[in-house]
Amino acid sequence: MTQAMDRRSFLGLGALGALAAGAGLAGCAPQPSGAGAAPEALGETGEAAPAGIARKEGSETKECDVAIVGAGAAGLMAALNLARGGKKVVVIEAGPSAAISNFSMCGGPTACETKLQAQENATVTLDQIFTYMNDFSRGSVNSALLRNCLAHTGEAIDTMLDLGIGMELIPDTYGVGFRGRHFFMEDGEGRTTPIVADIEAHGGEFLYSTRGEKIIMEDGVAKGVQTDAGIDVMAPVVVVCTGGFGGNEEMQLEKLNTTVFPLGSTLSDGTGINMVLDAGGAWDRNFAVLGNECGAVSKATTSPFTEDWHNTNEHLGYWLFGGLYTDPVGERFISEGKIAQFPLAVGGEALLRAGKAYVIMDNDYYQAVQNEGIYAYLGEPEAWIAGPEAGYYNVTPENGEAHLQEAIEQGWAVKADSIAEIAAAFDLPALEKTVESYNRFCEAGVDEEYGKEPHFLKAVKTAPFYAFEYVPSCWGTNGGVKVDSHLRAVDKENKAIPGLYVAGVDQGSVYSVPYYTNEGSSVGLALGSGAYVAAEILGA
Numbered sequence: 001m002t003q004a005m006d007r008r009s010f011l012g013l014g015a016l017g018a019l020a021a022g023a024g025l026a027g028c029a030p031q032p033s034g035a036g037a038a039p040e041a042l043g044e045t046g047e048a049a050p051a052g053i054a055r056k057e058g059s060e061t062k063e064c065d066v067a068i069v070g071a072g073a074a075g076l077m078a079a080l081n082l083a084r085g086g087k088k089v090v091v092i093e094a095g096p097s098a099a100i101s102n103f104s105m106c107g108g109p110t111a112c113e114t115k116l117q118a119q120e121n122a123t124v125t126l127d128q129i130f131t132y133m134n135d136f137s138r139g140s141v142n143s144a145l146l147r148n149c150l151a152h153t154g155e156a157i158d159t160m161l162d163l164g165i166g167m168e169l170i171p172d173t174y175g176v177g178f179r180g181r182h183f184f185m186e187d188g189e190g191r192t193t194p195i196v197a198d199i200e201a202h203g204g205e206f207l208y209s210t211r212g213e214k215i216i217m218e219d220g221v222a223k224g225v226q227t228d229a230g231i232d233v234m235a236p237v238v239v240v241c242t243g244g245f246g247g248n249e250e251m252q253l254e255k256l257n258t259t260v261f262p263l264g265s266t267l268s269d270g271t272g273i274n275m276v277l278d279a280g281g282a283w284d285r286n287f288a289v290l291g292n293e294c295g296a297v298s299k300a301t302t303s304p305f306t307e308d309w310h311n312t313n314e315h316l317g318y319w320l321f322g323g324l325y326t327d328p329v330g331e332r333f334i335s336e337g338k339i340a341q342f343p344l345a346v347g348g349e350a351l352l353r354a355g356k357a358y359v360i361m362d363n364d365y366y367q368a369v370q371n372e373g374i375y376a377y378l379g380e381p382e383a384w385i386a387g388p389e390a391g392y393y394n395v396t397p398e399n400g401e402a403h404l405q406e407a408i409e410q411g412w413a414v415k416a417d418s419i420a421e422i423a424a425a426f427d428l429p430a431l432e433k434t435v436e437s438y439n440r441f442c443e444a445g446v447d448e449e450y451g452k453e454p455h456f457l458k459a460v461k462t463a464p465f466y467a468f469e470y471v472p473s474c475w476g477t478n479g480g481v482k483v484d485s486h487l488r489a490v491d492k493e494n495k496a497i498p499g500l501y502v503a504g505v506d507q508g509s510v511y512s513v514p515y516y517t518n519e520g521s522s523v524g525l526a527l528g529s530g531a532y533v534a535a536e537i538l539g540a
């Protein structure tokens with residue numbers, strides 16, 4: 001396997017045929033849609049519910065045992081297990097098929113006690129993965145729920161394998177100490193079609209191009225889902241799993257304090273979260289993103305990634321390399337080495353916090369990333385465990401100049417003869433002082449500010465100098481409404497709302513801030529939550 005392929009496996013870029021579709025959907029600015037907008041903006045007719053989403057009675061009614069909103073990781077897994085368990089399910093999906101969700105584009109889930117792990121003698125036990133993730137969360141998540149969801153990840157993976165959905169177990173790229181991540185070998189259609197077919201074979205029904213827009217409540221009890229297609233799907237149990245709020249700029253501003261460029265589907269626009277709030281639910285507290293480990297995006301980004309990273313502007317990759325990074329004032333704000341080691345978790349959080357960040361490099365560094373590559377330039381430090389993967393993001397000399405010119409023209413790169421010029425161009429008043437002190441640390445081999453590992457310390461001293469401005473982007477959001485240890489939506493008094501469950505990334509009780517460092521956690525927990533919610537409903 002080539003290094004590029006390794007990298008693609010690591011990132012899930014094999015799914016980027018589908019991503020092209022997702023990114024195309026995304027466009028530059030998240031598109032607010034009716035149902036994802038503020039509840040009070042919804043519905044011109046009918047009586048407003050207490051929290052704001054208008055009740056518009058459908059012209060048609062469907063009856064089922066369980067209504068599921070969203071056919072992504074959690075929704076499909078829940079529907080599959082419920083249908084196999086004898087429940088009549090109706091799945092309401094905003095997209096034209098199930099091969100539209102972030103699940104259909106993603107790299108792959110973390111899981112424990114799977115067949116693939118057993119085959120490779122690399123079993124990750126429930127205790128092992130739970131302890132790692134629970135410790136990482138520092139008690140900020142619902143530990144019981146975390147364990148319950150993780151306990152169902154193995155079953156979810158094995159079910160997909162049994163359906164012929166190909167996956168492989170990948171190496172421990174980030175050095176977390178175990179091999180949890182499974183990588184999909186199938187594209188979006190290849191991984192969703194067998195699941196959908198099995199659900200339908202067990203009597204399940206899909207309503208595509210149909211948005212859930214309100215939970216129908218009677219006396220505080222969920223009774224069904226109002227859709228924008230004029231169909232009321234009536235069921236004693238409703239599961240909401242619409243995939244978070246990557247497509248809702250307003251919600252991003254409220255919860256993340258910045259907008260975030262969505263790299264996934266903007267159909268996931270916070271609708272499900274708003275529906276649960278409208279039904280009496282409450283927010284949980286943790287809000288994070290799956291940062292973009294392919295690097296950052298620029299303010300000019302429209303569709304940043306294609307199946308081949310090198311077709312995009314290769315200057316977006318420097319956020320991965322652990323050089324000198326500053327905030328919008330021109331000050332360092334983190335050990336850049338931590339971002340290089342955990343770009344998805346720490347990198348995502350750091351860029352969210354800064355809102356905008358700058359990578360500063362001198363000519364030696366710039367030439368190195370275009371020739372020998374950053375990992376070689378830094379002396380192939382073994383301690384940088386994710387380092388060999390960064391090779392995939394080396395800038396190819398044939399693209400270098402054209403991509404640089406494009407970035408300069410788009411306003412997110414500057415090339416200058418002095419640091420003062422860079423500081424003036426991007427209005428970074430503290431930059432000259434920052435570079436001076438950083439260079440002192442590099443010469444001494446000790447980062448007195450943030451303790452960055454010495455192998456990342458390269459002085460910024462040879463003209464010309466370069467600076468690149470990056471803004472946050474994400475593969476998805478983590479964080480949403482509060483649920484109890486059994487995935488039941490709870491109200492502001494922590495009382496379960498009868499009949500209403502929330503799974504996947506719409507629920508905010510199982511995801512940490514920052515995003516967990518063990519890759520595949522977002523979709524792993526989404527799949528696990530789907531399997532778990534089905535078990536709860538079947539057992540109830």
Ligand SMILES: Cc1cc2nc3c(=O)[nH]c(=O)nc-3n(C[C@H](O)[C@H](O)[C@H](O)COP(=O)(O)OP(=O)(O)OC[C@H]3O[C@@H](n4cnc5c(N)ncnc54)[C@H](O)[C@@H]3O)c2cc1C
Pocket residue numbers: 011012015019022035069070071072073074075092093094095098100101102103104105106107108109110210211212213241242243244263264265267268269271272290475476503504505506519520521522523524526
């Ligand atoms: C390119 C890419 C790569 C990724 N790689 C990884 C990875 O390697 N590891 C990892 O852990 N995570 C990864 N993710 C994130 C992962 O895909 C998500 O965390 C996961 O899919 C969330 O599952 P979910 O069921 O909550 O939502 P989703 O899988 O997003 O499904 C939600 C579904 O709900 C639908 N929907 C939205 N609103 C409505 C509505 N009102 N009514 C009806 N339907 C609605 C959506 O169309 C969608 O089909 C990646 C994401 C992308 C985009």
